[in-house]
Amino acid sequence: MPKTLDALERYLGGGSIKWVGPATAEKIIKKFGDETIYVLEKEPEKLATIRGITKEKAIEISESFVQNKELWKIVDFLEEIGIASSYAKKVYELYGINAIEEIKSDPYRLIDVVKGISFKTIDEAALRIGVNEDDEQRIIYGIKYGLLLASYNGHTCVVKNNLLDFTSGLLQISESTIEIILNQLKVKGTVFIEDREEEEWVYLRQFYEAEIFVAGKLIRLDNVKNRKQIANIKEKLEELEKANGIELSEKQREAIYSVSKNNVCVITGGPGTGKTTIIKSIIDLYKNEGKKVVLCAPTRKSCKEND
Numbered sequence: 001m002p003k004t005l006d007a008l009e010r011y012l013g014g015g016s017i018k019w020v021g022p023a024t025a026e027k028i029i030k031k032f033g034d035e036t037i038y039v040l041e042k043e044p045e046k047l048a049t050i051r052g053i054t055k056e057k058a059i060e061i062s063e064s065f066v067q068n069k070e071l072w073k074i075v076d077f078l079e080e081i082g083i084a085s086s087y088a089k090k091v092y093e094l095y096g097i098n099a100i101e102e103i104k105s106d107p108y109r110l111i112d113v114v115k116g117i118s119f120k121t122i123d124e125a126a127l128r129i130g131v132n133e134d135d136e137q138r139i140i141y142g143i144k145y146g147l148l149l150a151s152y153n154g155h156t157c158v159v160k161n162n163l164l165d166f167t168s169g170l171l172q173i174s175e176s177t178i179e180i181i182l183n184q185l186k187v188k189g190t191v192f193i194e195d196r197e198e199e200e201w202v203y204l205r206q207f208y209e210a211e212i213f214v215a216g217k218l219i220r221l222d223n224v225k226n227r228k229q230i231a232n233i234k235e236k237l238e239e240l241e242k243a244n245g246i247e248l249s250e251k252q253r254e255a256i257y258s259v260s261k262n263n264v265c266v267i268t269g270g271p272g273t274g275k276t277t278i279i280k281s282i283i284d285l286y287k288n289e290g291k292k293v294v295l296c297a298p299t300r301k302s303c304k305e306n307d
Helices: 005-012 022-042 044-049 055-080 085-105 107-113 119-129 136-151 160-171 175-188 205-223 233-244 250-261 275-288 300-304
Strands: 157-159 191-196 199-204
Touching (some): 005 022, 022 044, 044 055, 085 107, 107 136, 119 160, 136 157, 136 160, 136 175, 136 199, 157 160, 157 205, 160 175, 160 199, 175 191, 191 205, 199 205
Antiparallel strands (some): 191 199
């Protein structure tokens, strides 16, 4: 916080305190001088003696000042442990005036609070605070981080031995120590370990349950009567190709036949492999059959491409 009255006046009038601009800041400093901070924190009703400040505004000014003061403390603390001060507001919003104590008790919770910050940065901060290298919470968060990192690349689970190797390198502790904690997480239900083809695969519980849910839905869809099979699809697709002036590859035709034959069909492929052309052809085929086609997509652009 500012140490001199001039600095305090500039701080108060800088736009971070609600209802206070440069002119009001000057009045506050002129009225209360060295007692300004005390009045702002402990006796905000005195601010209402200044022309233009109502009792309601005085309380809001005080609350804004106190919040900003706490933010400064959090800024100092985060910078001290090597984390950018730009995260201070988010931390304060979640933990309030006890933010510093909360972080000291479990610095790894910052992983869930501050999106985009690396595990390494938070881990270095935790070690700086005094967390031991073999601390149980450190290992738990290291395991979770490995599983989350895999999920960013579309994987719901990873091979257990790969996870142990990754976490060991990340934390610089033995795989045997990590495996003990991993088994504890399994018992608690935090992770699920599945035996599959002589390998163990590790899921975060929520990913495992999501995968089971989706698989169950797909099986139910696949088991109902197929009401969308197109008769003579090969001939109709050839006619469509001619009408649209396109020539589909054998794989593209195979995908379209599969959509007609099966209730559920998953078509994959990288950019430029013809997935959009397949979808357009499917839509045209079913429209020609007098059917209504509904598209669902995670982005508006995906639907627009197939309008």
